[in-house]
Amino acid sequence: MPKGGRKGGHKGRARQYTSPEEIDAQLQAEKQKAREEEEQEEGGDGAAGDPKKEKKSLDSDDSEDEDDDYQQKRKGVEGLIDIENPNRVAQTTKKVTQLDLDGPKELSRREREEIEKQKAKERYMKMHLAGKTEQAKADLARLAIIRKQREEAAKKKEEERKAKDDATLSGKRMQSLSLNK
16 A cells, blocks of 8 residues: 555556547437436426427527526535525626626725825926925935036146146247247
8 A cells, every 4th residue: 555545546557538529428428318307307298398498499588597597506515505694695697788887986905006106106206306305305416516526627627738738838939949049
């Protein structure tokens, strides 16, 4: 016996698959069996014709009849036990004609919070661009300091360039004076 007291899985055996023809044959056999059971429940009046079946074929609202049949057929033990749960809501399918698309749509909490977050972000960006937020004021102050530094650096470079030009001009003058002698 394998571990845990379970039965073996027949690991070495080849798997057997059901062919599509066999599946179709099984489904047809089940349908035939269900038809025979229905005929037996009706009391053998199937040869004379069932008025319910004739009525269904004449009506165009087959979906309503199918819904009623589905609700009557309960799965498992549901048919045996009556459940009275006040919190249980029966799921009803709405038709397209019953949908109310024009009415106001209620947003979920997450959607509502997301919209509020987007609006707050937009408000902040407007104030930031206007320079009213603390971060914007700090940015503007930092930019002003950087501009001053750049202006001072530009003035210093200009002075150095003038000094260099003056030095080269004076050096050329001296040279030209010495050559003239």
